[in-house]
Amino acid sequence: MAKKVSPPEQQQNKLPGLTSRQIRARTTKKQIFDIAITLIKKQGYAKTAIKDICRKASVSIGTFYYYYQGKQAIVNELYLRADQFLKDHFNSWVVSSNPVERVKEYLALYIHFVGLEGVDIVLNIYYPSNHLFLYENRYMITRLEDLIREGQEEGSISRKFTPQGWMRYIITVLRGVAFDWALRSGEYNIEESAQAHIECLADYLRS
Amino acid sequence: MAKKVSPPEQQQNKLPGLTSRQIRARTTKKQIFDIAITLIKKQGYAKTAIKDICRKASVSIGTFYYYYQGKQAIVNELYLRADQFLKDHFNSWVVSSNPVERVKEYLALYIHFVGLEGVDIVLNIYYPSNHLFLYENRYMITRLEDLIREGQEEGSISRKFTPQGWMRYIITVLRGVAFDWALRSGEYNIEESAQAHIECLADYLRS
Amino acid sequence: MAKKVSPPEQQQNKLPGLTSRQIRARTTKKQIFDIAITLIKKQGYAKTAIKDICRKASVSIGTFYYYYQGKQAIVNELYLRADQFLKDHFNSWVVSSNPVERVKEYLALYIHFVGLEGVDIVLNIYYPSNHLFLYENRYMITRLEDLIREGQEEGSISRKFTPQGWMRYIITVLRGVAFDWALRSGEYNIEESAQAHIECLADYLRS
Amino acid sequence: MAKKVSPPEQQQNKLPGLTSRQIRARTTKKQIFDIAITLIKKQGYAKTAIKDICRKASVSIGTFYYYYQGKQAIVNELYLRADQFLKDHFNSWVVSSNPVERVKEYLALYIHFVGLEGVDIVLNIYYPSNHLFLYENRYMITRLEDLIREGQEEGSISRKFTPQGWMRYIITVLRGVAFDWALRSGEYNIEESAQAHIECLADYLRS
DNA sequence: AATGAATGAGCGTTCATTCAT
DNA sequence: GATGAATGAACGCTCATTCAT
Numbered sequence: 001m002a003k004k005v006s007p008p009e010q011q012q013n014k015l016p017g018l019t020s021r022q023i024r025a026r027t028t029k030k031q032i033f034d035i036a037i038t039l040i041k042k043q044g045y046a047k048t049a050i051k052d053i054c055r056k057a058s059v060s061i062g063t064f065y066y067y068y069q070g071k072q073a074i075v076n077e078l079y080l081r082a083d084q085f086l087k088d089h090f091n092s093w094v095v096s097s098n099p100v101e102r103v104k105e106y107l108a109l110y111i112h113f114v115g116l117e118g119v120d121i122v123l124n125i126y127y128p129s130n131h132l133f134l135y136e137n138r139y140m141i142t143r144l145e146d147l148i149r150e151g152q153e154e155g156s157i158s159r160k161f162t163p164q165g166w167m168r169y170i171i172t173v174l175r176g177v178a179f180d181w182a183l184r185s186g187e188y189n190i191e192e193s194a195q196a197h198i199e200c201l202a203d204y205l206r207s
Numbered sequence: 208m209a210k211k212v213s214p215p216e217q218q219q220n221k222l223p224g225l226t227s228r229q230i231r232a233r234t235t236k237k238q239i240f241d242i243a244i245t246l247i248k249k250q251g252y253a254k255t256a257i258k259d260i261c262r263k264a265s266v267s268i269g270t271f272y273y274y275y276q277g278k279q280a281i282v283n284e285l286y287l288r289a290d291q292f293l294k295d296h297f298n299s300w301v302v303s304s305n306p307v308e309r310v311k312e313y314l315a316l317y318i319h320f321v322g323l324e325g326v327d328i329v330l331n332i333y334y335p336s337n338h339l340f341l342y343e344n345r346y347m348i349t350r351l352e353d354l355i356r357e358g359q360e361e362g363s364i365s366r367k368f369t370p371q372g373w374m375r376y377i378i379t380v381l382r383g384v385a386f387d388w389a390l391r392s393g394e395y396n397i398e399e400s401a402q403a404h405i406e407c408l409a410d411y412l413r414s
Numbered sequence: 415m416a417k418k419v420s421p422p423e424q425q426q427n428k429l430p431g432l433t434s435r436q437i438r439a440r441t442t443k444k445q446i447f448d449i450a451i452t453l454i455k456k457q458g459y460a461k462t463a464i465k466d467i468c469r470k471a472s473v474s475i476g477t478f479y480y481y482y483q484g485k486q487a488i489v490n491e492l493y494l495r496a497d498q499f500l501k502d503h504f505n506s507w508v509v510s511s512n513p514v515e516r517v518k519e520y521l522a523l524y525i526h527f528v529g530l531e532g533v534d535i536v537l538n539i540y541y542p543s544n545h546l547f548l549y550e551n552r553y554m555i556t557r558l559e560d561l562i563r564e565g566q567e568e569g570s571i572s573r574k575f576t577p578q579g580w581m582r583y584i585i586t587v588l589r590g591v592a593f594d595w596a597l598r599s600g601e602y603n604i605e606e607s608a609q610a611h612i613e614c615l616a617d618y619l620r621s
Numbered sequence: 622m623a624k625k626v627s628p629p630e631q632q633q634n635k636l637p638g639l640t641s642r643q644i645r646a647r648t649t650k651k652q653i654f655d656i657a658i659t660l661i662k663k664q665g666y667a668k669t670a671i672k673d674i675c676r677k678a679s680v681s682i683g684t685f686y687y688y689y690q691g692k693q694a695i696v697n698e699l700y701l702r703a704d705q706f707l708k709d710h711f712n713s714w715v716v717s718s719n720p721v722e723r724v725k726e727y728l729a730l731y732i733h734f735v736g737l738e739g740v741d742i743v744l745n746i747y748y749p750s751n752h753l754f755l756y757e758n759r760y761m762i763t764r765l766e767d768l769i770r771e772g773q774e775e776g777s778i779s780r781k782f783t784p785q786g787w788m789r790y791i792i793t794v795l796r797g798v799a800f801d802w803a804l805r806s807g808e809y810n811i812e813e814s815a816q817a818h819i820e821c822l823a824d825y826l827r828s
Numbered sequence: 829a830a831t832g833a834a835t836g837a838g839c840g841t842t843c844a845t846t847c848a849t
Numbered sequence: 850g851a852t853g854a855a856t857g858a859a860c861g862c863t864c865a866t867t868c869a870t
Contacts, residue, residue, distance in 0.1 A: 051863095062832060070865070179383065200408075201407075226849080227849080228854070232854060257839090267856045274854095463843065464844065476851060587797050646832085
């Protein structure tokens with residue numbers, strides 16, 4: 001049972017107490033991740049074979065599996081980074097004091113992130129078996145709910161739905177926006193295009 | 208005299224001038240289609256092998272390929288039937304005289320159709336390489352544009368966007384709705400859930 | 415056993431005593447043949463499916479099999495036409511009185527025919543399972559043997575080999591010539607290129 | 622450190638620095654190759670399925686594709702070995718000092734090789750899409766040109782053609798010889814039969 | 829920490845051929 | 850004379866995954 005050596009869980013402490021092996025390990029894992037994402041963005045998820053990722057990353061197949069459970073794990077990791085991205089930029093994007101404005105700014109930030117990731121990643125994320133969307137405890141989701149709750153308490157957001165209900169409503173629309181953009185191969189500016197939708201959502205929040 | 212080698216295009220004339228062979232052929236094609244859709248709805252697109260469809264339909268693999276170019280062709284055919292469905296039910300669903308109401312009724316009809324088709328079909332249709340959405344001349348699309356144009360002429364729909372602009376806006380949202388429903392495995396009633404979105408869209412149309 | 419209607423053997427008599435059906439039959443068969451050869455020349459033997467031939471010829475698959483046993487039968491028929499071609503042009507190409515010259519002229523005619531047929535046909539004829547070459551009683555073969563026999567009797571061709579031995583020797587070289595030309599996609603003029611070989615053969619015949 | 626993901630290129634160094642895995646890998650590849658060649662020689666190229674090769678070699682299909690891109694790759698590898706064979710035996714076959722004799726000996730060696738390979742291999746190599754013939758930088762080709770060049774410089778070979786021209790001329794004939802032998806299922810001794818052709822070529826070289 | 833040889837079920841697809849009509 | 854629906858064995862090939870080293 002204990003045949004498999006335990007995968008080296010990403011350590012959060014960035015203290016200098018890292019052996020050279022640990023440093024190399026981190027480098028290797030990042031190398032794999034970056035190449036994989038690049039390839040997936042370029043040629044699509046399904047058409048990117050693990051073998052190809054390994055070849056490009058100058059890493060053996062065994063090494064790939066040492067760090068990731070499979071191809072999907074790569075995408076999942078990327079997806080989780082969305083949270084980090086949102087965290088990192090929240091304070092610089094969400095600056096208003098008006099709750100509805102804050103929601104609008106936050107949604108714009110989310111769409112900005114989608115635009116940065118690119119078409120193929122979106123198409124892959126918005127894909128049948130990917131149920132990552134549904135992780136209710138994700139930062140992105142809970143942050144949005146918090147913003148809405150604050151708005152409701154302050155009185156500028158309707159109590160027509162619960163915060164969770166509003167969140168779902170909003171996510172549904174934004175997914176439609178991202179998906180349409182990806183379907184059309186990103187041939188228009190998603191941030192501009194999303195404006196109208198965000199505007200409309202804001203109106204609805206107030207109603 | 209009517210010389211043709213393959214894919215016997217569905218003939219529109221249902222005149223009795225059909226030989227027994229032609230009748231059998233039609234039956235066979237329908238048989239394949241029905242079984243295929245059933246299986247895809249039940250166990251998903253990817254997990255439905257052509258071989259399985261054939262076995263269930265009591266038809267050889269060769270016969271399958273005689274009628275369809277592949278698995279995707281089945282789904283495409285289904286998709287094209289959406290138009291027929293919308294055409295057939297338009298008059299019984301779209302009954303109001305108010306333009307905005309007419310749009311709402313029409314969108315409800317569309318969501319009704321989505322609900323009838325089922326999760327897997329939707330997931331498959333909402334798929335990267337499927338650019339069927341974009342066929343601007345589809346009945347569904349042009350009908351929607353017409354309804355909006357009439358509303359604009361009559362004055363109850365805003366001229367903020369062109370009919371095509373509105374159409375795209377609306378389709379984007381509805382796709383989000385359908386996609387969310389499919390992602391959540393159809394565990395809620397899509398028609399009820401879509402109500403709020405349609406309501407919101409209607410408000411926005413009037414603005 | 416007698417289930418299959420007997421294929422209508424090409425009738426040689428072109429007497430007007432042909433029914434309209436026989437005329438149509440001949441037209442159909444020729445149609446199939448011409449299209450088939452065209453396609454094979456264009457896209458190669460292996461890549462030309464019977465289905466495609468039928469589609470282009472506006473003929474059903476059944477009809478194809480009514481006239482030909484299969485795809486190879488088409489090529490065989492073409493091959494047999496070589497004899498007819500050689501017969502038809504013999505008198506205008508082979509005009510010398512000197513036996514060795516006559517052989518040279520005859521070989522030039524043969525190469526001329528090869529050049530007319532084109533690369534793909536040659537590649538197909540020079541193909542593993544095609545043993546048509548070996549039919550010793552073909553006109554082309556016997557004619558060549560006759561020319562050599564006459565040369566030996568007249569004294570200007572060496573008796574080093576029997577007529578059949580010479581014939582085989584010559585055919586071997588000419589096949590090499592035709593094959594090289596086809597391999598190089600017919601990018602040089604085969605008739606010019608064959609000159610040296612024919613010259614050399616002629617010298618050897620005299621030795 | 623030597624990171625590589627697939628097709629482990631045959632390493633030239635036969636140093637004992639091979640791990641047991643590498644030795645086994647080499648064995649496996651050779652096993653596949655040998656079985657494949659045996660089967661192709663016995664039952665023909667087209668009739669030899671990859672599946673059969675694998676079964677006989679006690680190797681999975683995946684393993685086959687790990688080492689070879691496909692069936693043709695096996696034949697290509699064999700073909701490339703011709704050069705090695707010619708190199709290895711050159712000194713023991715080409716022993717005369719007379720240039721024309723040297724060419725004759727060299728051609729005899731080539732035909733000897735053809736005889737060793739067998740009918741099916743030849744038929745497969747002499748095949749339409751196989752453009753390996755044309756690799757002008759192959760050892761076999763350049764060696765022949767060298768021999769001719771030396772003969773021209775020494776004065777015993779005609780300058781009627783360039784070395785390359787002579788080479789092509791000769792190759793054309795030898796291919797004809799090999800092809801005829803293969804077509805007749807190797808039912809005669811190719812080396813004896815080629816004698817006359819080589820003789821004739823030699824005469825022509827001197828002319 | 830890293831390797832890479834080995835797996836093999838399973839895939840979609842082709843196509844010459846038949847025969848009842 | 851002509852049709853064309855139906856066949857199905859057989860094909861080459863992919864790829865995520867494992868595990869002894």
